[in-house]
Amino acid sequence: MGAWALLLPLLMATAQAQVSNFPVCSVNNFFEVQENTNQSGPLADIYVPKGQQVTLGPSSTPYAFWIQGTQLFLNVTPDYEENTMLQAHLECRSGDTVVTQLRVLVFVLDINDNAPEFPFKIKVKKIPEDTKVNTTVIPETELEARDLDKDDILFYTLQEVTPGASNFFSLVGTNLPALRLDQPLDFYSWQNITFRLLVRDTQEENAEPSHTATATLELKVQPADLRPPWFLPCGYSDPYICINAEYHGAVPLGHKLPAPLVLHPGPIHAVDGDQGINQRILYSIMQGQDGTFAIDADSGNLTMTRSVPSPKTFTLLVKGEQADRARYSVTWVRIEARNATGSLPYFPKSRYQGWVARGSGAGVEVKDTTAPSLPLRIWAQDPDFPDLNSAITYRITNNTNFRMDGETVLTAALLADEGVFYAEVEASNTVTAGTATTVVEIQVLEWEEPPPTGISQAEDRRFSVVDMAALGGVLGALLLLALIALLILIHKHYGQPLKCCSGKALDRQPLRFDNQAFVAPQEDNWAPAPRSSPGPTRAAAPEPPEPPEPPEPPEPAPPEPPSAAAARPAPESPEVARDGGGPAAVRSILTKERRPEGGYKAVWFGEDIGAEADVVVLNTPASDAARAADSGSEVSSDEDADAGADDDAPDAGSTYV
DSSP: OHHHHHHHHHHHHHHHHHHHHSOOOBOOOEEEEETTOOOOSOSEEOBOOTTOEEEEOTTSOTTTEEEETTEEEEOSOOOTTTOSEEEEEEEEEETTEEEEEEEEEEEEEOOSOOOOBOSOSEEEEEEETTOOTTOEEEOHHHHOOBOSSTTOOOEEEEEESSTTGGGTEEESOSSOOOEEEOSOOOTTTOSEEEEEEEEESSSSTTOSSOOEEEEEEEEEEEOOSOSOEEESSOBOSSTTOOBOOOEEEEEETTOOOSSOOOOBSSSOOEEESSTTTOOOEEEEEEESOSSSEEEOTTTOOEEESSOOOSOEEEEEEEEEEETTSSOEEEEEEEEEEEOOOOOOOBOSOSEEEEEEETTOOTTOBOEESSSTTSBOBOOOBBTTBSSOOTTEEEEESSOTTEEEETTEEEEOSOOOSOEEEEEEEEEEETTTOOEEEEEEEEEEESSSSOOOSSTTOOSOOOSOHHHHHHHHHHHHHHHHHHHHHHHHHHHHHHSSOOOOOOGGGGGSOOOOOOOTTSOOGGGOOOOOOOOOOSOOSSOOOSOOOOOOOOSSOOOOOOOOOOOSSOOOOOOSSTTEEEGGGOSSOEEEOEESSOOOOSSSOEEEOOSSTTSOOEEEEOOOOHHHHHHHHHHOOOOOHHHHHHHTTTOOSOOTTOEEO
């Protein structure tokens, strides 16, 4: 529109000047056309005076127009991205003389007909692990898309391909596709992060027309030197912390051992805490050195430079430093010099079993059959040095396919065929010259899975020793639960007092005695019964005495024989019983004194309710029962005491429970 504003006054002035002299050509010289529009009809009608002809001048947009008679046609489909304005230069001639020159301007209107495009399909970016949060890791200029539609506004979306990646990165803005770090990076958890970057030329997804484009961002997290060397084995709670191992060993007095010392939990060994960098570690003794020991700077092996004449404990401070001198760690090594009595070494096992994959070349570790992922370790014990002995060396005496490397077995040749090999391992004490031997059974396998449990067995090993031990523990626990359930059922069905017959007690209504100090079977918690005042609402049923509080639940007592007092519904009052069914024969059944005389039934308690209860059932003579029924009066406890004062034992028909 700016160009038209400048040209329009000039065109009008030219036309007016020419009209004032004589008749000239004229035409509407301004048009607007949307791009991608096909003009089938004439664009404009040209007024041409009689005797003149109109043609296209040389400054017209090439191939854009053509004239038929006095009509101007558009010869192309306009494309805003190619030409924002088309120009037709018209010349009106009379013979060979140019009478009039006209210009027709066609402004092409832009529409959203192009999709945005990224300048890349896949962009790979390396990002250091120690990049600070809120840092722009990829600037906008590297990620923005291009759209040929000049008026389009682009909207960007970051879509995670790696799950959880959006927690670490985001775009600075919807229209600003710079990538920003939101959380600290961790090389061990996130080494490769992938995003899909989407761009749309409309804000709404369902707008028409709308175009999108996508590109892939691959972020490679680069390890940073954040961690010092770690002495192995180490315990740590996250990838940034290691509790360094401390080593200990023992040497015999008066001897200089030629080989590196054997230490627990293993040889001195450190690794770069930043495994992605994996700097070489150099070893040195910083403290405690008196010339007795030397350490190899590259391997960390500790050797003796001289013998120790008397018992002594050495404490060495060993440093492991990165080869670039950027970081280091230290650990303690304690070595005890002991007296050796000359005891012979011995192997804890007479046979060891291992395996190795077929096709293994020389120098491959033989794995332990019982723990297929671990190397087979063979060591002899010395009674003088129960933990270890650096004076013991190992060698294989009868098989050239294998060799010993300290306490581990290595292949010494290419093992091309499957089969079983036997090797004798000899342990020699370099101080006492004592020896011991054992046999190693090694199976060469075709497959890479864990080997069979026994080399000579044909069945596959499907479970390790640890698996079988765990399974045994589970089965044992289930068996114990089953036994407990069985005992509870026995106690529930047979642990209550049973009905019993004894003399005349068959004809009398039995009493039910129940003590709250004993919980119901389903409430049993194996705790001692609570102590309370001797006034229970229910009397205790015949039970064995409460055992003392045990450290573990005791086994339930076996079912008791049927007692005289069978379990039936309790009488109307827990403190009285009706004798013989008569309404007047009511007596107390609770007492603190043993009163075995006949005529009533009593429950005798000790002074303390927690003491053993003694339930006594005394059969009432028929004459007493009749007398009580005739009088209808209650017989006092004093009268009962006078009646039975001469006899401490119950009648022949009485029953003690």
